[in-house]
Amino acid sequence: MPEIIAAIDEGAATTIFTTLAAGLPPQSSSGSSSFGPFTAAYAATATLSSPGTVDLIPPGTIRVADLRMDWHLHLSLSLDIGDFLPDIHIPQVCVHIPCVGDVCTPKIDIVWPTVTVPIDLSDYVKTTVDLGIAVTLVAGTWKVEGVVQGVPNLQFGLTTAAMLAVVGAAVAAAVAWVPLIGPFLAVLVAAVVAAIGVAGLTGLLDPILTPFISGTRFPVYAQPQLFTVLPAAGANDPAVTITLDTIAAEVQHNPPEDELVLSADISA
Template structure:
């Protein structure tokens, strides 16, 4: 039997875990992705808050936090290749008496690859799975709940807003490209024909998953040498050694609980 056993039920977990999640600092991530045929780089910063906790013992063995709010700022840089707009003016040739055949020069106009920055802030609702992990680091026992999966994401309004932001940024960028005025409608229709709401959903989902994966929510922290009694004028402090700390989810008592078991020695 462990020397010390502490347990909290779902009622207590719904106080402790959301409060701890809301206290986590802002997290930043960056990477590369694609939006249909358009390549892009991205960076994101965001914070988590709220959540409703469901303790799910083995064999699932996760702390599921639903209705979790993710407030984020997403910076994208889209690379648009406008070479599909390249064209050449037709060459005209005439025959002039005493001179012969004369042709106008062949004139071709090529369009560059441009980078389009897009900044977008919004929030989404998610459910996330966390799994308990216990470590002994530099003489301190730590129990963390580590995010290991994102089973559901509600992206609808955020995805629609991001699609609109991308559209506005691309249109603004096209307006400053020389000679593109008459071709603006054609360019916009071709580009936006390849960027759909499904593309945006396919972009946001992996970004949010990468953004939160591996985040650690602190549950318990205690020095391995634990002070039971502080020092007195004539006596030293009384310490015990925490030999092992085990954190687990348990439902054997008829109620799902988060249990921390500790073995100690003098």
């Protein structure tokens, strides 16, 4: 029989997880990833903004529904315009100058450049995750954490079409300076967006954003193994300390509630 037992119901758990989510710092990552047929360098940041509601499921699952994460992704896409547009040239142009003769300008070849397209995408994802309960003793401190299990299925706030529109606008802005691009701008944007496509977007976003949630640890409880319960009151009245020998955590069904129950064995 454990000496100390504490329990929280689902309502309290939701309150606690709301506080925990607000206290988690923003996460970031960077690298490069395939973006449709392209490779794009990226830098991503994500912040858990709302844990939604908590459902305690015996014997060891904390299900968090509607977990919301706000994210921002900055991409640098290298785009070779020549991959999408045909070779174009301005031909030799001749004009006749009265009393002088014909004057001809040289042919001008348009070399489509490779441009860097900065793309900023911001949105949120919602997902439902199952947390397992992990109890560890690390460096003299007991920790009880909820750890996200498995790979969540992300639901984006914006539609994929809206995100592709953002990509298209970024491409259009990045190439506006290119000589003679005007007549081809719509064609180029459509071709690039089509090349990236829905698969390219999800293929990019899922592997970048999923790790921000997958494996996330929510610190439910932390307590030094050795702690003072009564401070010293004088030379002949030393402090009283106890040792937490073991801590266990599980979800129990205690009608009518499901509860997260922490139990501890102690020794003086």
